[in-house]
Amino acid sequence: MxxxxxxxxxxxxxxxxxxxxxxxxxxxxxxxxxxxxxxxxxxxxxxxxxxxxxxxxxxxxxxxxxxxxxxxxxxxxxxxxxxxxxxxxxxxxxxxxxxxxxxxxxxxxxxxxxxxxxxxxxxxxxxxxxxxxxIKFDLQVEHPYQYLLKYAKCLKGDKVKLQKMVQMAWTFVNDSLCTTLALQWEPEIIAVALMYLAGKLSKFEVVDWIGRTAKHLRWWDMFVEDVTMDLLEDICHQVLDLYSHTDSANTPDSPPLQPNKSIQQLPPNAQRTSNGQEKAVSP
CATH class of the missing domain: 1.10.472.10 (Cyclin-like)
Known part of the structure; x- marks a missing residue:
């Protein structure tokens, strides 16, 4: 494990x-x-x-x-x-x-x-x-966003479909903040799980990736080891449960904070405006 x-x-x-x-x-x-x-x-x-x-x-x-x-x-x-x-x-x-x-x-x-x-x-x-x-003055926090962008750059396939998958995964990462996933798993694992979910829903199947070797059965094996399908499914269901309620109080309703460039153009930590502030707007 x-x-x-x-x-x-x-x-x-x-x-x-x-x-x-x-x-x-x-x-x-x-x-x-x-x-x-x-x-x-x-x-x-x-x-x-x-x-x-x-x-x-x-x-x-x-x-x-x-x-x-x-x-x-x-x-x-x-x-x-x-x-x-x-x-x-x-x-x-x-x-x-x-x-x-x-x-x-x-x-x-x-x-x-x-x-x-x-x-x-x-x-x-x-x-x-x-x-x-x-929080014991432990102030530095890593998030799935940077890993999502890093991993996506390694995937091969239709650029349009890949971009759609990344946008969807990005939205899932935003919405996962309303769950306790950040208390359960490292950001690398959350990124893999939500890219997996987005790939399923957007019908983007990863068949090849940069850095692939014979020992890699799945693309994420390069980045996180021994992650089971059961674990990925559990993370996905925790996010999907957010959307299962019909009443407006329980439905994620904020505009998605999505990257506004193609994945190939985004640097590892997304964009920064002139004052150093990260910028994320809908495409």
């Missing part, structure tokens, strides 16, 4: 025994709270034109935070803004705390925003210290 790095990865039993679960919040509700916080980070970040890496880093902080604290103790929308605020500084796309709160305010109902209390900025700034201690 693929060896997990220590520290930030949990099995499903551990995920179901979270501080929120111990605090009496059922698993389905906790998953909804995680999704709603992740969505606020993504929607707020999108409105503020933050790079996808910044938003993804903020979401990972958010998921990690709630492996140590209960949703009953720390309101999810306050935590979401705090995570985006910190991620902006770490990913060198800083935004003022008050601007993040103002943007989030426009996305939340009065009832939801009430959880920020009398002084929203003070709430977020105070929480930042707790967040830093909780």
């Amino acid at each position: 693929y060896l997990k790095m220590p520290g930030w990865y949990y099995d499903k039993k551990e995920l179901r025994n979270s501080p929120s679960a111990q605090d009496g919040i059922d698993f389905k509700t906790e998953m909804r709270y995680r999704k709603e916080g992740a969505r606020l980070i993504i929607d707020t970040g999108s409105r503020m034109d933050l790079g996808y890496n910044t938003m993804a880093t903020g979401v990972v902080y958010y998921h990690r935070f709630y492996m140590f604290h209960s949703f009953k103790q720390f309101p999810r929308y306050v935590t979401a803004c705090c995570c985006l605020f910190l991620a902006g500084k770490v990913e060198e796309t800083p935004k003022k705390c008050k601007d993040i709160i103002k943007t989030a305010r426009n996305l939340l109902t009065d009832h939801k925003f009430a959880t920020f209390g009398e002084d929203p900025k003070e709430e977020v700034m105070t929480l930042e210290r707790i967040l830093l201690q909780t």
Whole structure:
């Protein structure tokens, strides 16, 4: 089995025994709270034109935070803004705390925003210290995006179909942020699984790839070893479950953050604007 790095990865039993679960919040509700916080980070970040890496880093902080604290103790929308605020500084796309709160305010109902209390900025700034201690000042986070682009460049086949598959996989990576996959598996494995899913759905079958040798049965064997089909299927189903709900509250509804060039033109870490900020727009 693929060896997990220590520290930030949990099995499903551990995920179901979270501080929120111990605090009496059922698993389905906790998953909804995680999704709603992740969505606020993504929607707020999108409105503020933050790079996808910044938003993804903020979401990972958010998921990690709630492996140590209960949703009953720390309101999810306050935590979401705090995570985006910190991620902006770490990913060198800083935004003022008050601007993040103002943007989030426009996305939340009065009832939801009430959880920020009398002084929203003070709430977020105070929480930042707790967040830093909780994530043990482990600030650098890798995401599946870079691996998705790296792996795709090795695949041979119809360029148009390949591009379609990559765009679809990119969207799946975005939406996977609303799940706990980032707490379960390394970004390389998530990238492989969601490229596999996108390949199936877009009918892009990988038959050859750069660097292929006799020992490689599948293209991803070059990058991650001993990944079973059962594992890939499990990851795919966790993402597909996001789309299985018909009510709008549970349907991913943000615009996809997709690369706006052909895969062959994208450098390893996507594009950067003149101020160093990553840029990701729909094609």
